[in-house]
Amino acid sequence: MGPAGGMRKRGWVFALCCAGLFLLASLFVSCQCGRSVKGEQEEVEQKEEEIDGDESEEEGARTGDGEDEEEDEEGGEDEIPESGGISEFDLNEKSIGSGSTVSDLEVADIRWADHGDYFRIVFEFARSGGGEVTAVPNCHTWYSGAPGDKEYHKIYITLEDIPTYRFDYAPFAADDTPVSLGDPLVETLQRVGTADTEPVFFLVTCSYSPAHPGVSSRPHRLIYQTHPMRIILDILKY
Numbered sequence: 001m002g003p004a005g006g007m008r009k010r011g012w013v014f015a016l017c018c019a020g021l022f023l024l025a026s027l028f029v030s031c032q033c034g035r036s037v038k039g040e041q042e043e044v045e046q047k048e049e050e051i052d053g054d055e056s057e058e059e060g061a062r063t064g065d066g067e068d069e070e071e072d073e074e075g076g077e078d079e080i081p082e083s084g085g086i087s088e089f090d091l092n093e094k095s096i097g098s099g100s101t102v103s104d105l106e107v108a109d110i111r112w113a114d115h116g117d118y119f120r121i122v123f124e125f126a127r128s129g130g131g132e133v134t135a136v137p138n139c140h141t142w143y144s145g146a147p148g149d150k151e152y153h154k155i156y157i158t159l160e161d162i163p164t165y166r167f168d169y170a171p172f173a174a175d176d177t178p179v180s181l182g183d184p185l186v187e188t189l190q191r192v193g194t195a196d197t198e199p200v201f202f203l204v205t206c207s208y209s210p211a212h213p214g215v216s217s218r219p220h221r222l223i224y225q226t227h228p229m230r231i232i233l234d235i236l237k238y
Contacts (some may be wrong), residue, residue, distance in 0.1 A: 097160070102135045107124070110189075120232075132228065142156050159201065
């Protein structure tokens with residue numbers, strides 16, 4: 001082979017070496033780019049997982065707070081205000097109470113007093129098995145007769161959760177025996193005789209005045225107070 005052939009051969013070898021180096025360099029760059037992109041994708045996915053985890057924790061915290069609030073609200077359903085009822089004086093029938101029968105209920109005391117503008121009759125309740133009454137007893141009031149009728153000065157109150165056969169509070173143990181309240185306007189209170197299985201109810205007799213036909217001067221209200229549980233009948237005196 002002559003000098004020219006040797007030069008051509010060395011040229012081809014040099015070209016092949018350059019091409020090989022270029023190919024290696026391209027492969028190296030491609031691998032690095034692939035690793036970089038893959039690393040960036042993994043980093044992004046990791047950050048997304050962290051964000052999703054934070055959101056899940058926040059959502060769990062919010063859900064937990066909501067559950068606590070619901071539990072508090074449910075717990076509060078068993079609680080009643082210390083006082084309530086129908087506080088307006090008028091001539092309408094009135095009803096108060098929990099709406100469901102309050103069991104093991106008994107009358108612990110009945111008392112009355114003059115409060116100036118109104119006269120108050122109090123029925124205090126207890127549980128026959130002991131313990132405090134935590135639900136408002138069901139009670140109902142109404143007038144006898146019609147406006148303008150002399151019987152309209154009579155007010156009735158029913159203690160709906162107590163059957164007559166379980167009532168034994170003196171001095172109202174005897175049926176239809178008026179007990180003086182010592183007031184010239186709100187005169188007497190008596191337990192009305194009824195069947196043993198019927199609820200206990202009382203009659204309040206107020207004085208009749210021709211100047212005020214019927215019970216126009218005897219509106220009433222029906223309220224309760226707790227600790228101990230009391231049903232209160234207030235009768236307006238003017």
